[in-house]
Amino acid sequence: MDFKLFPYQRRTINTMFMTMCLLASVLHRCQCADLIYYVEEGKSPSTLVGDIAADSHLMDTVPIHERQLITFSQLTGSSQLFRVSQTEGKLFTTQILDAESLCIYNTECFMMVDVAVQQQESFMKVLEVKVVIQDVNDHQPEFPDKRVSIQFEENDALGTKISIPNAKDKDISVFNSLITYQLEKNSNEPFALSVSKSVDGTSDLSITLKERLDREVEDSYLIQVIAKDGGSPPKQSILDIQISVIDVNDNPPIFSQKVYNISLYSEHNTITPVAILSASDLDSGRNGKFSYQFSSKTSATARDLFQLNKESGEIFRREKLNLEQEMAYKLYVKATDQGSPPLSSRAMVLVNVINQQNNAPTIDVNFVSAFTENTATISEDIKVGSFIAFVKVTDHDVGQNGEVSCELHHDKFQLQNLGTKKYKVIVKNAVDRESSDHYDITINCADKGFPPLHCENKITIKVMDVNDVKPQFSKEVFKFQINENQKSKISVGTINATDPDSGAGGKLTYSLLTSMKQFLPFQIRDGGLVSTIMSLDHEFQDIYRFKVFVKDNGIPSLNNTVNVIVEIKDENDNAPYFTFPSVNPFTLDVVYYPHHTKNITQIKASDSDSRENAFLKYEIARGNDKQLFAINHYTGLLSFNRILNQQDAGSYDLEFVVKDSGNPVLSARTSIFITLSVSNKTSEMLNIVRIQSDDKINLNLAVVIVLVAVSLSVIITASMSVGILRCNDQRSSAHRDGTNSSDRYVREQRHLMCPSYPTTSCSEITTMMTEQEKARNLSLSRRDSAPGHDFSNQQKSSVCKLKPQNSIDMAHQV
Template structure:
């Protein structure tokens, strides 16, 4: 525990413990401590837990707490060691004023079981307050005619402390005119005063300056002083005068109302009312002075009454009159110049003028976009403004004159990347703290035709059935232009070229605005299997830009050609071929062969042969090969057979619907010696130059089976890798075609992959087997009839090419 004197004698701890213990027994749980005021934070007060008989370990579980009704933050208990210590500054005068006794009452509460203890902590006074006089200066006006021993009362000092610390003694500075009259303790009624010891002479000594000192009884001693100004009064023969004829005062703008500008002090050598001065504004001062300032008539203190604004008025000229109260009154004059100092109270102002918007994206570096001017009503550094720009790219600010800037282009623009910029211009002054303002500017980038129209892909594949209606829509091309407005307005046209002996525009046309491609006339697969051309897309910019896209239009075959019988063995429907057959031939002997071709392709060109029954000869000993067209005997001929037989052979393709042709073969049965020698050769199926065409249909069947299987796998792989996502359109019915080889169109494998019909409203697609012209490497296109090449393909197949009219076929053999 810290003693009031600042030392801690070791022998007093035991005595203090005994006193506290006795107080505990007598006061039923009430403790008394003492602490000096102004003790520092953490200063020891007492071991409160130990003195209350509480164990340290049970302070927290029993919710130990100390409550002060006055201010709970002055004292605090450390729950770890049970010590009561000073938590914050204790000011005895603030707590108890001048009361002789001052203590802090604590209510200590613990739970489980509930107990309440009362603790009083006495706050000891220390000499921390000096004597204080009501004023630092006391003016005494004494007429020079006052007699000796005249007493002039003075107001003593006061001390906020108590006891000896507040016991005051007074002394007066040496003076031949006055002495100090101090009352004794039993003369409390009689105040402190000055006693005149020598007659005053105003002309010799117009005023006296005395110093009155008050000393308290504390240790160490503290003192307080007051200046005593004794003015000797005289008759009113002098006017009040100021120390200066002109005063200059500097004060910041926006100063608070009531702030003192200056306190004038006029002097009058006269005494009493003759020297009593009253201050006022001269009658000639301007109204704005009266609106902004006021003057105390008695003290001459000029204070602010209205808001001072440097930007409105920075100098006030005030004429002041000082008038005494003599008879007659006399006046003195002075001038007060009040200069208003600037404060940084005005935010910079930003003005945007001469905007050159929008800005072309091909504008040159240094192009002026806008003119910017800034202004700040403040002065000096408070009015010095600097500007900055965000973001910095692709523009910058260039200072052209004081507080004038140009917004110029600093790097290249690209409207397709950024079509508009939101710029923020910040103006900041040089004040402390600085003020700033911002202005937003939206810079739009004008488009320049620097982007050509672009197609999604360089080439499209379109499938159209032949015999389409004129004007049929077969595809739509679409190009996108990254520019804007007319620069992005795309028009389409054909890139004219010759297709054979005709111009491309006689086959197709393209709509200039929509990009829709139309077939102007029916297309013929037999005439034109593939129509390849380019469509040009041009924008409307100046100069215009453009690009081309390639369209491959595959004309799909339809069954529009009937089988045609070959000469000279076929006489058509109007003639007949004549064959001589010996009666001695056995069963299976080939007596004739019907040959026919079909101008169509694929399934539509696959021919079959049927022998039509004859009503006149129900027992015809002949039959015809379904796919070979060979007429052979079905049994051994006998004498009962008619010598002449008229055979009607129906040739039919596999189109939808099927088209047919008929051939008439007249067979005459002769004796063995009458048959021509060529019959042996003819029965073998080889007749002169037609031997190269032997078994063509048989080879077709073999080719269909082998190549179709191989192409199914090839087309699936090819389609998945390259053409699975290829968009296209049909003319009469929308569909998503699959890119395939031109010669595969109409094949059996193609029919399995192409469920849709292009430019057709017919029923479901064919699923039957059909002949086709397979896709082969370019080097195979030069193989002539009779040549044979080995191709290293997937299964080691051997290909034998042959040419059938205008189509080239390849027979794949194991």
């Protein structure tokens, strides 16, 4: 069934719509927004609402290659009915929207969404997006009852009206809730439908009598009223009306005015009425008595703030006004008489609150990255100037009482003004988690009233760790000592390293650095404990030098190295051994020349240990009953202890012992069988004891050898000149003497060539070199006296005479 609006209905609708728009502009604050989108209610979740990135045109200000760095973040405190994609900047719904549950009738249904736009960590802008939720015609008009009964008196005049209940539509938009009515009746029934609009937008319905009634002809009628909304497609409902012909109450109460406009100071008391409503009813008796009550269109907030006296029509303030967003309130009052059926009319009371209070401002902080309600998280490597939080300040006071300024005093963070009562918190200076893992900051705001009122909001900024500190060692070089010959897996020492980073960035892993040619008998654990993997031998290697590498498990991983020295301490695990004599027993023939013979030979031994464990002492253990021989305890030099005579000649079986200085003391023994001959000759005797070092040539010895070589070269040159002049006279004798001397020297070298002992003193070496030099000079003199003598024969002269049975002739070569 099609419905058409009559001209008077169109005029009424237009007038009502303009009135409501005007009231909305007066009663509601302007919701300024950067972007406005529209979405119908009832849409499924994840419905696209709008493209913020494209519509805000922020991308146009950024180079194309940097647009992918722009992110969009919905700030906490925004409506949770929507979500913003971080990279694309598109706005979607999160659930099915129901305009009727979110908004009230005849108001623009919208939600505000705050979106922070950043380029990497740099703040660009906070966009305030307004999303208008469009009402859908999802509710049909509904009458309170499906059937009502009314009564007409049979003597009622033409035009008599009886009120019937109107229909209500739960939709909140004007057109979806706009109801038109039509009477469905038989053509001969004397009734018409009368529709009039009230100030709250609802319709007052009544059945009008068009013709006189005759109860004797017809005492009851059944007609229908169809209510249809203005949606597309429209929805409708039907009210059955049972009409009885009797006398009825046909005059509703009438207010003195349709709209009451009242101004109210915020300090108005609760005793004095805010307003007094006045209504009258032309009926008499019960039909003329009426009462006042708030209609269903009055908001719950207004009901909480104001109370209405049902009998007198006085309106009082309930309690002190809690001024928030609204500074004006609408009260819809209905006057209903006691007739049957009751008649009613409505009036609207506009209460405008004049604020004379000076209330403290309130602070609302929305974080980009929230941890808890008053805690935000930032990364340790966050850049200076990065956006952290969006701050809104609210103060509804009038004049200077509502002017607010805010401050933030902190060395790491700064508050920047974004406009009227809007701020952002940014990073002022770089943060370091190792110095402080959180910061407590306070935002202070004050209005300009007298006296000024303050408020503060304390928030915490938690710093998340970044792996920016490499491990540090407690020492530049770690030195350890360990005894040799211990079992494997013995602890050597601990490498101490620390890393102040947290989490994986502070967890350390240790390893040993070795080259391809180096073998290390050690291992290291994660705690830095160095231990052996085998038994160590000081004699094999006494010192190990290597590096320890430590790294953390952060991303990226940081590392460090340190030098380590491990000294293997010697134990007395090697007994000394003789290097001369090399056989046991050893046979030696010695010829003693009185007053010129002292040194015999040098006993030598070695020890693989080091330090005190290799410090040797020599002793004659057996065979020296006559105290004929003496030995230097430290050099092993064997010599005569006194002047000998013919009675001392004979054989001597000497046993020698060498001991180290370790604990316990280790020793070795050897024997020398000496056949001693005592000569009566008193010629000068040269005794050469050659002492050489096992490892190196003593510097003093080298200097002496050079000086001797230079002296010998001069002597040889002079001797050759003299020898040429005397060669004819002395060739035979000199040749014979030279031959004997050379043979003797060769035999002596076979027994006297022994390794040097490291503990031989410098004075002893100098004494022996002096005797050696004398022997060589004497040999050169004898060679010079023999014509034609070869220069190489000077190497063959010696003090000791070697015999095939290892004997030494101590005769002095003249």
